[in-house]
Amino acid sequence: xxxxTAPARSRLAAGRAGLATARLxxxxxxxxxxxxxxxxxxxxxxxxxxxxxxxxPPLWSPRADSLQTGVVIVFTAPVAGAxxxxxxxxxxxxxxxxxxVTARPRWARQLASWAATAGWAIVGYLVCLAAVYGVTxxxxxxxxxxxxxxxxxxxxxxxxxALGFAAGALLPSRFTAPVVAVxxxxxxxxxTQLIVGSQSYWQVSPIATGPWDGGPDPGVATxxxxxxxxxxxxxxxxxxxxxxxxxxxxxxxxxxxxxxxRPAAAVTAAGLLAAATAAGLAGTxxxxxxxxxAIPALHDAASDRPIPFTPVCSHTTIPVCLNPAFAGYxxxxxxxxxxVLSQLAGLPGAPARISQAAAVYHQExxxxxxxxxxxxxxxxxPPVYRLLLPDQLGGPPLTAQAWASQLRIGTxxxxxxxxxxxxxxxxxxxxxxxxxxxxxxxxxxxxxxxxSPPPRNGGPRPSPGLALGSPGLxxxxxxxxxxxATRHAWLVQHxxxxxxxxxxxxxxx
Amino acid sequence: MTAGRVRAAPRSGTGxxxxxxxxxxxxxxxxxxxxxxxxxxxVIVASAAAxxxxxxxxxxxxxxxxxLPLVFETVAATAIxxxxxxxxxxxxxxxxxxxxxxxxxxxLALTALAAGALAAAGAGAPLAGxxxxxxxxxxxxxGLGLLCAALLGGGLAWTGPVAYLMVxxxxxxxxxxxxxxxxxxxxxxxxxxxxxxxxxxxxxFLAGLAIATVRGARDPAGE
Numbered sequence: 142x143x144x145x146t147a148p149a150r151s152r153l154a155a156g157r158a159g160l161a162t163a164r165l166x167x168x169x170x171x172x173x174x175x176x177x178x179x180x181x182x183x184x185x186x187x188x189x190x191x192x193x194x195x196x197x198p199p200l201w202s203p204r205a206d207s208l209q210t211g212v213v214i215v216f217t218a219p220v221a222g223a224x225x226x227x228x229x230x231x232x233x234x235x236x237x238x239x240x241x242v243t244a245r246p247r248w249a250r251q252l253a254s255w256a257a258t259a260g261w262a263i264v265g266y267l268v269c270l271a272a273v274y275g276v277t278x279x280x281x282x283x284x285x286x287x288x289x290x291x292x293x294x295x296x297x298x299x300x301x302x303a304l305g306f307a308a309g310a311l312l313p314s315r316f317t318a319p320v321v322a323v324x325x326x327x328x329x330x331x332x333t334q335l336i337v338g339s340q341s342y343w344q345v346s347p348i349a350t351g352p353w354d355g356g357p358d359p360g361v362a363t364x365x366x367x368x369x370x371x372x373x374x375x376x377x378x379x380x381x382x383x384x385x386x387x388x389x390x391x392x393x394x395x396x397x398x399x400x401x402x403r404p405a406a407a408v409t410a411a412g413l414l415a416a417a418t419a420a421g422l423a424g425t426x427x428x429x430x431x432x433x434x435a436i437p438a439l440h441d442a443a444s445d446r447p448i449p450f451t452p453v454c455s456h457t458t459i460p461v462c463l464n465p466a467f468a469g470y471x472x473x474x475x476x477x478x479x480x481v482l483s484q485l486a487g488l489p490g491a492p493a494r495i496s497q498a499a500a501v502y503h504q505e506x507x508x509x510x511x512x513x514x515x516x517x518x519x520x521x522x523p524p525v526y527r528l529l530l531p532d533q534l535g536g537p538p539l540t541a542q543a544w545a546s547q548l549r550i551g552t553x554x555x556x557x558x559x560x561x562x563x564x565x566x567x568x569x570x571x572x573x574x575x576x577x578x579x580x581x582x583x584x585x586x587x588x589x590x591x592x593s594p595p596p597r598n599g600g601p602r603p604s605p606g607l608a609l610g611s612p613g614l615x616x617x618x619x620x621x622x623x624x625x626a627t628r629h630a631w632l633v634q635h636x637x638x639x640x641x642x643x644x645x646x647x648x649x650x
Numbered sequence: 651m652t653a654g655r656v657r658a659a660p661r662s663g664t665g666x667x668x669x670x671x672x673x674x675x676x677x678x679x680x681x682x683x684x685x686x687x688x689x690x691x692x693v694i695v696a697s698a699a700a701x702x703x704x705x706x707x708x709x710x711x712x713x714x715x716x717x718l719p720l721v722f723e724t725v726a727a728t729a730i731x732x733x734x735x736x737x738x739x740x741x742x743x744x745x746x747x748x749x750x751x752x753x754x755x756x757x758l759a760l761t762a763l764a765a766g767a768l769a770a771a772g773a774g775a776p777l778a779g780x781x782x783x784x785x786x787x788x789x790x791x792x793g794l795g796l797l798c799a800a801l802l803g804g805g806l807a808w809t810g811p812v813a814y815l816m817v818x819x820x821x822x823x824x825x826x827x828x829x830x831x832x833x834x835x836x837x838x839x840x841x842x843x844x845x846x847x848x849x850x851x852x853x854x855f856l857a858g859l860a861i862a863t864v865r866g867a868r869d870p871a872g873e
Contacts, residue, residue, distance in 0.1 A: 174806070181813050189820040193827075218812045226806070233805070315686060315735055316693055319728035319808030326815060327721045334714045537827070 162253070165245070169257035175223040175302075179265045186215045186269050194273055198532055199280035200466055201287055202367060203357030206350035208273050209290040212266055213297050213348045217329050220262045220298055221305035222322030227254050228309025229317055248391040248401065251310060255387070259302040263295055270294075282468035283450070287362070289372035290350060296379035297347040301325055303386040311393060337507060344371060344434065345378045345423035352428045353508050360512070360533035361432040363466045364499035366444040370436035371426060378419035385412025428510070432502040452496065458486035461528075463497040470530060477545045480582035481553035484625075488632050490640070491560050493523035500533045510535065519559045526556055550584055562640040570644045573617040574632070577649075580621035581628065616649045623650060681752045685733045690760060693729035697722045698767035705775035716778045716822045719768070720838050723787045724815040726764035728808040730757065731795030734867040735804025743866070754863040757796065761855075764788050782842040790837050790851025791815075796858030804867035 170176070190211025197203045228251070231237045241247065274286050308321045335343040336353040344353070351361065351371070362368075388409030391401055426434040429445070452462035455475035459482040463471050478495065485491040501515040512535050518527050531539060531547045539547065554575075558564045563575035579585075620628065631650055638644050682688065701722040704710075710718060734753070736742055743749065765788045769781035777784070791811045798810035821831040821839030831839060834846035841847075 178809060181809065185813055185816050188817060188831075215816055218816060219809070222808060222812055314689070315732045315805060316689060316729060318805075319732055319812065320693065320725060322808065322812045323721060323725045323728065323815065326812075326819075330819065331710075331714050331717065331721075334708070334710060 161245075162249075165250070165253045166257060169253045170260065173223070173254075173257045173261055174226045175220065175258045175261035175265075178219045178223050179261060182216060182219045182265055183268065186212065190215055191269070191272065195276060196538070197357055198359045199277060199282075199469060200359050200363060201277065201281060201284050202362035203359050204273060204277050205287040205290040206357040206361075208270065209294050209350050210348045212269055212294050214326070214330055216262060216266060216298055217301050218322040218326040220258070220301050221308075221325035222318045223262075224255065224258045224302040224305030225309035225318040225321040227258050228306035228311075229313035230254070230309075232313030233315070246401070248405075251306070251390055252387065255303060255306045255390075258306060259299045262298040262302055266294055266298060280469075281466070282453075283465035284363070287367050289367070289369040289376075293347050293372050293375045293379070296376050296383070300379040300382040300386075301329075303383045307386045307390055310390060340424060340427055342420050342424035344426060345375055345420045347375050347379060349375075351433055352502070352504070352510050358432055358512075358533075358535060359467075360500040360529075363464060364447055365431040365433075366446075366448060368429065368431070368433035368435055368440070368444050370439040371423065371434040373439050374419045374423045374426070374436055376419075378416050378423070381412045381415030381417075381419060383412070385409050385416060388412055428502060428504045430501045430503075430515075431499070432510070432512070447499065454494075458483055459492055459495060461495040463530075467497060467530065467532075470532075473541070473545060474530065474548060477548040478553060478556070480549070480584070481556055481579070484578045484582050484628075485557065485560055487629065488560060489636055490524065492519060492526035492556070495526045495528050495556070498527035498529060500529055518555065526559060528552060553582065553584060554579060561636075568639075568642045568644070569613045570616075570646050570649060571639055571642070573613045573646055573649060574620060574639060576614070576617035577620035577628070580617060581625070612646050616646045620649050677748060678752065681756070684737055685735070685756065687733055687756065687760075690729045690733040691763065694726045694760070694764045694767055697725040697729070697764075698771040700725075701768060701777075702771040702775065705772060705777060712826065713823060715776065716825075717819045719772065719778055719784060720787060720815060720818050720822070722771075723764075723768060723784060724791055724811050726768060727788055727791035727795050728811050730760045730764060730792050731799050731807040731811065732804055733760065734796065734799045734807060734862060736867060736869050739869055749866065750863050753866055754859065757792070757859055757862055761789055761792050764792070779842045783838075786842065786848050786851045787818075787838050789855040793851070793853075793855030793858030796862040797854070799867035800858075800861040800865050801868065803869045805869070807867065 190208065194204050194207040194211060197207055231240060240250065243250075270291055278286070305318075305321050305325065309317050329346065329348055332343055332346045333348060333353055335341070336346075336349060341353075343349070349371070351358070385408075388405045388407075388411075391405035392409060422436050422438055425438065426436040429435040431445075450465055453465050453468045453471055454460040454462040455471055457475050457479055461471065461475045461478055461482075463474065482495070498514055500512050503511040503513075505511050512533070514527060514529050516527070519525070520527060531544050531551075557575045557578050558567075561567075561571050561575045561578070563571045623631075627650065632639075635644055701719065704718055704722075708714070708718075733756070746752075765781075765785045768788065769777075769784045771777075772781065772784065779787075791814060794814055795807045795811045799807035802809065817831075817836055818838035821836040824830040825839065834840060834844065834850045837844075837847035837851045
């Protein structure tokens with residue numbers, strides 16, 4: 142052999158080995174159980190995840206979170222089961238001795254079989270991802286798709302298939318596949334029982350996308366960038382598990398000698414180290430003010446700065462301005478607030494604009510999360526009323542009618558109160574005028590806010606001064622019955638005195 | 651079957667060194683060994699023990715408490731349905747006159763054992779739905795698995811119950827997060843006294859039992 146022909150033969154041999162590996166993978170892809178399970182998995186995905194995800198507001202963050210959680214739960218059991226089934230194939234068919242004399246080492250054959258199983262699972266997931274992201278892309282008004290949740294899901298499928306495959310290879314039995322499938326579902330779906338608060342190691346579970354029990358929140362990752370800290374830790378954990386399990390398979394695969402044994406042991410140790418580090422990092426996470434899990438060691442301070450945006454505004458007497466991500470909500474928001482805003486337009490101290498604000502989040506005891514507005518509702522000169530849409534406040538999803546009612550009654554009442562100064566500590570005249578404005582806007586002040594707890598002791602009135610038959614309620618009804626121009630003129634003239642508590646109920650026209 | 655198993659089966663079945671066993675009992679024993687029934691029973695008992703431990707040692711929230719029994723019911727049901735896989739295939743079908751009887755008796759006995767063991771595991775513990783729920787769910791999911799065994803083969807018969815587990819768990823979840831999945835065909839999400847759900851589960855069980863009795867699992871030899 143000459144020096145010139147040796148590299149050429151080496152390249153030829155490498156090319157043949159690559160071709161053989163590709164052929165082996167192709168064979169495994171054609172004869173893989175996961176391929177036949179995909180229709181069932183996609184049907185279950187449609188029933189349990191797609192419909193739920195698409196019912197969420199058309200925003201990237203909540204839909205990406207819902208998709209991650211749903212896909213991981215739906216895919217875990219079938220993928221683990223199929224992988225265990227494939228892993229136990231040689232023993233199940235009693236061909237272990239037969240294939241042990243083939244040119245390929247056992248680990249290489251196992252790797253090809255695992256890769257085919259994980260590959261089909263990932264293809265199935267990508268179909269689901271394309272469906273959700275494709276439809277969402279046509280519905281959203283602002284922002285872009287989130288890819289970290291997709292990366293975590295892919296890593297989950299790889300890890301689950303590796304674990305299932307290893308179980309099947311090491312414990313080949315007809316019971317392995319079903320037991321592994323159900324056990325995987327049990328561990329993943331019910332592991333969230335162990336999550337308490339935002340500082341929990343169990344958040345490394347890939348079905349957690351943020352503060353547990355918070356659910357997909359439309360207010361998260363809209364005003365502030367998506368914080369990928371938890372997703373990075375989860376990805377690292379899952380990749381570590383995958384590497385460790387595959388390395389462990391090589392160790393258990395039998396003859397390989399030092400050539401395979403030492404690298405496999407090193408890979409296994411590295412994988413375990415990565416997984417343990419990631420779990421440790423997840424335990425250091427805390428919920429930040431923007432509703433996402435921040436892990437100090439992984440956190441990028443740039444993600445704490447708000448995303449600049451040009452709001453979209455309505456053409457009402459007092460403009461209602463929303464984050465462009467919520468542009469689809471603008472017509473309904475403006476329509477719900479229009480009756481109240483038309484009553485307030487032109488009054489001294491009335492807001493010049495209603496502007497959507499970012500919600501702030503506080504971790505409460507256990508897994509409770511308090512969501513609210515930071516700072517006063519009315520700020521600046523000219524004053525701007527800072528609004529939180531009902532979707533930003535968490536809670537169960539509302540029908541369109543309940544959503545509009547909550548805005549018209551709850552937010553409308555708050556806007557009026559901020560202008561008149563009504564509420565706790567206010568005079569009866571202030572409460573009466575606020576009630577009159579709500580009556581004039583077509584809202585009975587006694588109507589409870591949808592979604593809020595019912596008043597105790599059956600007391601229907603929001604203020605004790607406005608009880609049935611009280612002088613306050615009579616004054617409110619009298620004032621509301623006045624022509625709009627008369628009311629407006631009186632308020633322009635007396636609003637400052639009314640706010641200062643210098644007007645009595647008897648002095649109302 | 652490996653050479654070791656071939657040697658082992660006659661020793662245990664015929665009792666060469668022990669007393670003679672009547673042909674009927676010998677047939678039943680050989681059938682049980684061929685279908686891995688001792689291991690099936692072990693899996694059922696283990697699932698019941700795990701349910702007991704989970705119920706008594708764990709602190710479950712509403713979702714967990716409702717979904718927990720369903721998980722273990724599915725384990726027991728999948729163990730029953732994968733036991734339908736035959737290691738002999740076509741030769742056994744041709745030669746086995748008593749096969750339908752053995753299939754029927756085995757499926758009924760194992761389902762009763764699973765329901766009884768899981769119900770016993772929940773005795774005195776906060777088992778969501780109670781024993782009636784366990785009976786309905788185990789029977790229905792086993793029926794579904796038996797149908798899958800006839801369609802896909804005994805080895806892959808677990809796929810139906812596992813898919814149904816996810817649907818059932820989701821239906822239980824929707825009880826808090828409407829719109830709820832309330833069809834009686836998803837019986838785990840219905841009350842234990844719901845007649846429609848019981849009828850659906852019973853119908854699926856009878857259909858699975860009938861097909862498994864008459865046709866058995868669709869199994870290629872060698873799996």
